[in-house]
Amino acid sequence: xxxxxxxxxxxxxxxxxxxxxxxxxxxxxxxxxxxxxxxxxxxxxxxxxxxxxxxxxxxxxxxxxxxxxxxxxxxxxxxxxxxxxxxxxxxxxxxxxxxxxxxxxxxxxxxxxxxxxxxxxxxxxxxxxxxxxxxxxxxxxxxxxxxxxxxxxxxxxxxxxxxxxxxxxxxxxxxxxxxxxxxxxxxxxxxxxxxxxxxxxxxxxxxxxxxxxxxxxxxxxxxxxxxxxxxxxxxxxxxxxxxxxxxxxxxxxxxxxxxxxxxxxxxxxxxxxxxxx
Amino acid sequence: xxxxxxxxxxxxxxxxxxxxxxxxxxxxxxxxxxxxxxxxxxxxxxxxxxxxxxxxxxxxxxxxxxxxxxxxxxxxxxxxxxxxxxxxxxxxxxxxxxxxxxxxxxxxxxxxxxxxxxxxxxxxxxxxxxxxxxxxxxxxxxxxxxxxxxxxxxxxxxxxxxxxxxxxxxxxxxxxxxxxxxxxxxxxxx
Numbered sequence: 001x002x003x004x005x006x007x008x009x010x011x012x013x014x015x016x017x018x019x020x021x022x023x024x025x026x027x028x029x030x031x032x033x034x035x036x037x038x039x040x041x042x043x044x045x046x047x048x049x050x051x052x053x054x055x056x057x058x059x060x061x062x063x064x065x066x067x068x069x070x071x072x073x074x075x076x077x078x079x080x081x082x083x084x085x086x087x088x089x090x091x092x093x094x095x096x097x098x099x100x101x102x103x104x105x106x107x108x109x110x111x112x113x114x115x116x117x118x119x120x121x122x123x124x125x126x127x128x129x130x131x132x133x134x135x136x137x138x139x140x141x142x143x144x145x146x147x148x149x150x151x152x153x154x155x156x157x158x159x160x161x162x163x164x165x166x167x168x169x170x171x172x173x174x175x176x177x178x179x180x181x182x183x184x185x186x187x188x189x190x191x192x193x194x195x196x197x198x199x200x201x202x203x204x205x206x207x208x209x210x211x212x213x214x215x216x217x218x219x220x221x222x223x224x225x226x227x228x229x230x231x232x233x234x235x236x237x238x239x240x241x242x243x244x245x246x247x248x249x250x251x252x253x254x255x256x257x258x259x260x261x262x263x264x265x266x267x268x269x270x271x272x273x274x275x276x277x
Numbered sequence: 278x279x280x281x282x283x284x285x286x287x288x289x290x291x292x293x294x295x296x297x298x299x300x301x302x303x304x305x306x307x308x309x310x311x312x313x314x315x316x317x318x319x320x321x322x323x324x325x326x327x328x329x330x331x332x333x334x335x336x337x338x339x340x341x342x343x344x345x346x347x348x349x350x351x352x353x354x355x356x357x358x359x360x361x362x363x364x365x366x367x368x369x370x371x372x373x374x375x376x377x378x379x380x381x382x383x384x385x386x387x388x389x390x391x392x393x394x395x396x397x398x399x400x401x402x403x404x405x406x407x408x409x410x411x412x413x414x415x416x417x418x419x420x421x422x423x424x425x426x427x428x429x430x431x432x433x434x435x436x437x438x439x440x441x442x443x444x445x446x447x448x449x450x451x452x453x454x455x456x457x458x459x460x461x462x463x464x465x466x467x
Contacts, residue, residue, distance in 0.1 A: 053457045062313035070302030086292040
């Protein structure tokens with residue numbers, strides 16, 4: 001170890017702790033310096049000289065005061081003091097950081113409360129489906145018609161399909177039988193609807209919703225005929241399709257079903273996400 | 278003790294002015310001692326004690342209860358004492374340009390009338406040492422007094438003087454160095 005500097009000797013004299021972080025050999029108590037002084041004659045002499053000089057510096061003591069000096073001071077300043085007005089209750093003084101922390105904590109608590117409410121609600125619903133159905137008449141009506149809980153996306157797709165089908169049927173009903181150009185777009189639309197209709201039929205079991213299932217069957221036949229009729233979809237073919245559509249009351253059926261599915265969607269949008277219809 | 282201080286402060290802030298009397302009585306001697314050591318004058322020291330307690334009363338609402346009232350009022354007293362020394366030096370001190378350090382106040386007491394040899398010969402060794410102490414700058418002397426006589430740490434000195442801890446250490450080092458250099462002839466004589 002090198003010889004101690006004057007500054008280190010002064011720190012050692014006053015017992016100033018080192019600033020190194022704690023750890024082996026760095027306890028802050030200057031044990032290294034003490035050990036060095038014990039073994040180094042030069043540093044020991046230097047420290048002894050410093051100690052002798054500093055020990056000789058006299059303490060500056062004020063002249064002795066009377067025992068009641070404090071009272072004397074108080075008597076001399078008391079007349080100059082104005083009484084503090086009693087303070088009303090105040091919230092503790094908080095630093096900016098503490099205020100921020102309290103604010104964040106409050107916000108977090110609110111968020112936790114809301115999240116907990118949603119979670120508890122969804123948990124309760126999943127455990128009490130009958131009570132939920134009883135409190136939701138629109139859903140209950142759906143159940144009465146045999147529609148079991150269906151994924152929301154299926155209901156939306158079905159509603160869209162019924163809407164398109166209704167428009168197709170309306171166009172078919174009012175098709176100009178003398179206009180040869182009417183058949184082609186109707187056939188294209190029929191082909192498009194046919195694929196969608198089959199998809200919907202797959203997702204609707206007859207036992208779940210007989211009315212819907214029947215309507216989709218009727219629609220399937222009509223669409224298949226419109227899409228696959230040989231040659232051009234001329235006036236005669238359109239007349240035959242109109243007759244078939246009117247005979248089944250298909251347009252009315254589709255309108256009723258489309259209206260029902262729209263109601264189901266509206267009822268579903270009023271409920272929390274993730275629920276069932 | 279500390280708990281009593283806080284109770285008294287609460288009472289004062291609630292309108293009980295006389296509760297401050299207990300604080301004054303309790304801390305007056307400590308303040309007088311440090312004020313005297315810094316000012317070197319009994320009358321000034323007594324003024325400092327009164328000013329410190331008056332200032333402390335007026336600022337009592339800013340006192341943070343997590344700290345010690347004793348430390349807080351001590352700091353006020355040191356600052357009052359330094360103000361007193363600064364004010365006095367405007368009248369009876371001269372600047373020694375050869376030792377001017379722009380980083381700190383380098384106003385020193387003119388003590389040419391009392392040379393070390395003369396005082397040593399008269400046997401007033403203690404007086405010479407006190408004189409050597411007075412030859413330090415205000416910052417050095419205050420840092421040395423707080424370190425050597427008041428037992429303050431560098432951090433405490435730094436807080437009182439409003440400088441960083443390293444600055445406080447350096448002030449003590451310079452004070453010790455100057456004192457020893459100034460007292461060296463006396464040691465040889467002894």
